[in-house]
Amino acid sequence: MRSLEEYEKKRDFDATPEPRAELVEAGGDRLSFVVQKHDASRLHYDFRLEWGGVLLSWAVTKGPSTDPSQKRLAVRTEDHPVAYGAFEGTIPEDEYGGGTVMLWDTGWWEPLHDPEEGLKEGKLHLRLHGARMKGGWALVRMRAKAGEKRENWLLIKERDEFADSGADALTRKHRTSVTTGRAMREIAKGKAPAPTRHGKARPRFRKVQLATLKDAPPEGENWQHEAKFDGYRCVIALGKGGVRLYSRSGKDWSDRFGALCEPAAGIACDSALIDGEVIAGDGGGDFSTLQTALKSGDALTCYAFDCMALDGEDLTGKPLSERRKALEKLFRGLPPRGPIRLCPIIEGEGAATLAAMCDAGGEGIISKRLDAPYRGGRSKSWIKSKCVRRAEFVIAGWSPSTKRGRPFASLILGSYERGELVYRGRIGTGFDAEDFDTLQSALAPLARKSPPFGSDLPSEADGANWVTPKLVVEAEYTEFTSEGRIRHGVFKGLREDKEAKDVSAKAEAETDSESDEELEVGGVRISSAGRVVYPEAGLTKGGVAEHYARVGERMLTHAANRPLSLLRCPDGISGDCFFQKHAGKGFPDAVKTMPIEEKDGEVQDYMHVSTREGLIGAAQMGTIEFHIWGAVRDRIERPDRMVFDLDPDEGLDFRQVKAAAQQVREGLTACGLQSVPMVTGGKGVHVIVPLRRISDWNTVKYFARTFAQILADRDPDAFTATMSKSKRKGRVFIDWLRNERGATAIAPYSLRARPGAAVAVPVSWEELDDLARPDGFHPEDMNARLSLPCPLLTPEARGIGKSVVEGLEDWSKG
Numbered sequence: 001m002r003s004l005e006e007y008e009k010k011r012d013f014d015a016t017p018e019p020r021a022e023l024v025e026a027g028g029d030r031l032s033f034v035v036q037k038h039d040a041s042r043l044h045y046d047f048r049l050e051w052g053g054v055l056l057s058w059a060v061t062k063g064p065s066t067d068p069s070q071k072r073l074a075v076r077t078e079d080h081p082v083a084y085g086a087f088e089g090t091i092p093e094d095e096y097g098g099g100t101v102m103l104w105d106t107g108w109w110e111p112l113h114d115p116e117e118g119l120k121e122g123k124l125h126l127r128l129h130g131a132r133m134k135g136g137w138a139l140v141r142m143r144a145k146a147g148e149k150r151e152n153w154l155l156i157k158e159r160d161e162f163a164d165s166g167a168d169a170l171t172r173k174h175r176t177s178v179t180t181g182r183a184m185r186e187i188a189k190g191k192a193p194a195p196t197r198h199g200k201a202r203p204r205f206r207k208v209q210l211a212t213l214k215d216a217p218p219e220g221e222n223w224q225h226e227a228k229f230d231g232y233r234c235v236i237a238l239g240k241g242g243v244r245l246y247s248r249s250g251k252d253w254s255d256r257f258g259a260l261c262e263p264a265a266g267i268a269c270d271s272a273l274i275d276g277e278v279i280a281g282d283g284g285g286d287f288s289t290l291q292t293a294l295k296s297g298d299a300l301t302c303y304a305f306d307c308m309a310l311d312g313e314d315l316t317g318k319p320l321s322e323r324r325k326a327l328e329k330l331f332r333g334l335p336p337r338g339p340i341r342l343c344p345i346i347e348g349e350g351a352a353t354l355a356a357m358c359d360a361g362g363e364g365i366i367s368k369r370l371d372a373p374y375r376g377g378r379s380k381s382w383i384k385s386k387c388v389r390r391a392e393f394v395i396a397g398w399s400p401s402t403k404r405g406r407p408f409a410s411l412i413l414g415s416y417e418r419g420e421l422v423y424r425g426r427i428g429t430g431f432d433a434e435d436f437d438t439l440q441s442a443l444a445p446l447a448r449k450s451p452p453f454g455s456d457l458p459s460e461a462d463g464a465n466w467v468t469p470k471l472v473v474e475a476e477y478t479e480f481t482s483e484g485r486i487r488h489g490v491f492k493g494l495r496e497d498k499e500a501k502d503v504s505a506k507a508e509a510e511t512d513s514e515s516d517e518e519l520e521v522g523g524v525r526i527s528s529a530g531r532v533v534y535p536e537a538g539l540t541k542g543g544v545a546e547h548y549a550r551v552g553e554r555m556l557t558h559a560a561n562r563p564l565s566l567l568r569c570p571d572g573i574s575g576d577c578f579f580q581k582h583a584g585k586g587f588p589d590a591v592k593t594m595p596i597e598e599k600d601g602e603v604q605d606y607m608h609v610s611t612r613e614g615l616i617g618a619a620q621m622g623t624i625e626f627h628i629w630g631a632v633r634d635r636i637e638r639p640d641r642m643v644f645d646l647d648p649d650e651g652l653d654f655r656q657v658k659a660a661a662q663q664v665r666e667g668l669t670a671c672g673l674q675s676v677p678m679v680t681g682g683k684g685v686h687v688i689v690p691l692r693r694i695s696d697w698n699t700v701k702y703f704a705r706t707f708a709q710i711l712a713d714r715d716p717d718a719f720t721a722t723m724s725k726s727k728r729k730g731r732v733f734i735d736w737l738r739n740e741r742g743a744t745a746i747a748p749y750s751l752r753a754r755p756g757a758a759v760a761v762p763v764s765w766e767e768l769d770d771l772a773r774p775d776g777f778h779p780e781d782m783n784a785r786l787s788l789p790c791p792l793l794t795p796e797a798r799g800i801g802k803s804v805v806e807g808l809e810d811w812s813k814g
Helices: 005-009 082-086 115-121 169-173 184-188 258-265 287-296 320-331 350-359 433-446 506-511 541-559 612-620 654-670 697-714 765-770 779-786 802-813
Strands: 031-039 043-051 054-060 071-081 089-091 099-111 123-130 134-141 151-157 209-213 223-227 232-238 244-246 272-279 301-310 340-342 364-369 377-386 390-399 410-417 420-429 465-467 472-476 489-494 519-521 524-526 532-534 564-568 578-580 592-597 603-608 623-628 641-648 676-679 685-690 732-735
Touching (some): 031 082, 031 123, 043 071, 089 184, 099 184, 232 301, 272 320, 287 489, 320 340, 390 420, 390 433, 433 489, 519 541, 524 541, 524 612, 641 654, 641 697, 654 685, 654 697, 654 732, 654 802, 676 765, 697 732
Antiparallel strands (some): 031 099, 043 054, 054 071, 089 099, 123 134, 134 151, 223 364, 232 272, 390 472, 410 420, 472 489, 519 524, 564 578, 641 685, 676 685
């Protein structure tokens, strides 16, 4: 990441409307670029490229030229925040850079080589995909004169189909904002965006298509997958008369989504009706953050995912594949990181896509049939698969609180099923002071004497104060009970976009209505033991617990007393799965905690187990996979194992992975280290090195990184030591990052949350040669496996001392 210190020092953010200094993480596959016409002390064009979490910036004094013979002076200025790419307005005269700023061009750029090397060497070659600047361009740094402090570059157009002989033709042709259509003087006067951009009649709102909830995404190639966002549905209507932004139910929310009106007005078309989702916060959004943003007027982002009408043509009868092409064409030239963005398509098979989304902490995915038309209402051509258990409920009442300053103890919830309000339990956590004030004010005028439910209520509702069921809330929960009530509900916010009569929790409750069969395994009670966890293999929750009872003693020789990350799949591997490293409510006593200081200095309690009951107890909580640290709790800062995870590109077969593992073994042997392979139950192999506990994390990490890089340098056709997907083509990624403090690797004898119920198993080097695949061991193979010695116990542990480092140096030269 680069620094924004200079940008921040030069500005008073109480006086200037420019965005504050904020670094961002990389997002999506495309890097944004923007050109801003800036009438400061001297008119110029600011050329900005997104890189390293900021906008690299140059002031182009005469503006860009499409004439390759023109070498335009571009003075390097301070890095700007990525949010600056959406700024258009006037900076006060007495502030730094005072004057009018116009968004003259926006889009995305492709570096044609490593940008870091280009910045260092003074040569940047790139391809632009903007509304006005297109094709190949170059930035070349000039040699500095004696005493010259500023960094001068030249911006030059390359000769291609977008080149032109007119020196200033580009800037003369385009004199208005690419997003709002305003001239510089109109921006300076604060004139509203020109409404004449869209020449056809604005389409009317139409009923939106809704997804059907399933516990797993659909299989097959005729589906596309998108991220599930945590926000408000938004329909954008463009045409004569200006922009209108509608809620899911058709309410005009142009005022509430006001921050998006101006960017929407800049979409180049005669008319359009666009379907999308408005979010606030990082990643897929955060509903609580969105509530705050709507109240305070903070920045919003809209992800567009469908196009119902374009330039007067109704597209709803066309297949999704054609509607998507229309949407992509419509968004061509818009900044990929702007306020209104194209929703990315996630490549891959449905189950794997959902698992990856859950691993990344996402909400879930929406799977859509490519050949299906757009139809208003609930449809099975759109399937929703969740990572997080969350649903909407209607407030039916509240229980009094005895605590000072808390107006209620919990909210009583219901949902409408076939026209009748059904009791769904309570939520008593997740509220802050502002939530209490908002809810108290909203509930007061809805008070009533009798409960609004149509059936008898449990005793937990005794003494409640009842309200007319009109308010809708979103709540997170751990599961539905067999009675159809939520457990451990957490308040996430009010849903003002949904009518109470439309709120049903039937689909969510049914995904939890698995078998209630109980089973005792190793002295631990397993609830819903008949619930199928692996549909393809037919393995149940009880079967998972029995696996960990069977391998427990062997597994604990490698996993006991280490900090854990558990992959939990309460609904099975085709449902919602998530990682957890801190114990929550409901975990059995055999799953213990230990305090660990994290990088930011805060101390957090991590889970660990030391008994077979701990492993089985974790399985009772829906755990499928156990991931372990490389150190034991009694000496947490001294690793006792090093792991190289060999992760092959999709096109490689297992023979190439085995050959790569043997090369890793040979290199480690040359350094004086013994190693053991473990087939992971996935697609790769772990090469595990037992260590004496004499080195700290930094030493082990540095050795692993250096070893991996040397191997990649020695055989670049076979290996890469960088995580980049583009550099992994046809190669094996030798992942050394498992050796950082806090990183984890799959535990030996752990199940994998993949179809087939494979198990991660250590093997001998000779045995590896004979294996046909890395996922060939299953629970039914464990009795035979446990009758043999564990290969991981045979090698001698050595420390990363002087002789090993010298061995690494000698090996690197060979």
